[in-house]
Amino acid sequence: MRNNSVSLMSFNSIDDHPLAAVWCPPSSAWSFAEFEAARAAVEQFAAVEANWDGFGALQISEDTKRNALTALSRFESIAPAPAVIPNPNGTLSFEWETEEGIGHLEIGRTRYSFYIRPSIGDAFLMDGNARQVFGLGSIINGRLYPKRSEAAYSHISTLANV
């Protein structure tokens, strides 16, 4: 199994700065209700039996459901709630789409696959152990929702220099 292969493409990140912590968006910035809806969608998709699409789709396993719910809990304080989509091979996909591009995470029983397909530039790829989905929330936030935190950081840096 490949472990956390990461493309060499750089992505936006905010330098470590004592004042940057003040401007980290609070978890309530992304609706608790939206994450509740995403969790409910995971539970609902995992509750139906095989052939849920009428064309022989596999059932979502308990392992996949558990991995997906754990990953959602890790996104909750960092990134917006994703769209939740069941796949015919028994995995679950989370998708985010903005003007900046598309982020897609597919979670299975043992592995995950993740990519950012930006509107401009090269794709960012990552995959690894489905029980250890770490760090993707920051990547999604930084690549697909960059303006709020970057503008805030610029503003606070300007204030700090006064």
Place this chain on the structure above:
Amino acid sequence: MCDIPVPIDDGETIVRAVFSQHLERQKLRLNLFSDYHDQSSVMRHSHMGADECKRRALAIRPGNPDLRYKGFAVIRAREIRGTGASVTDSREVYCGHAHVSTNVEVPPADDPLFANQKLQRDDRLRELRDRARYLPDPDPGAANWTGKDIDEAFRGS
């Protein structure tokens, strides 16, 4: 006896039945042509007509009762082939039935493809989705198709 020619002409109109899992706020999703065996089921509308396509769509019974029939996605055979995917007659299912295959790596059971393969597959699915036109069914429960004329969907394109 099925008297439709086996080869699918480039100009043929192909219809995919759209269900609720294929839509996000009335827009077609990436998974429109995603199938576990990479043989997504479609209909040769040019030979079947809209009413027969509707009848066949209503005959699909998703195991998840929350997934409802919503309408048609229409695309020309040449548009499918232009992405690198293929569309092939499969009359053993019923006369007028065909399959669309992405011709890229198929995911295994219960786990995703590795990210580079997944991106390639998703790009193909995305391109197919982008070339399809969604025609909502204004009366999903009716026996016949009462929506927009399917061939009109291609006017101006």
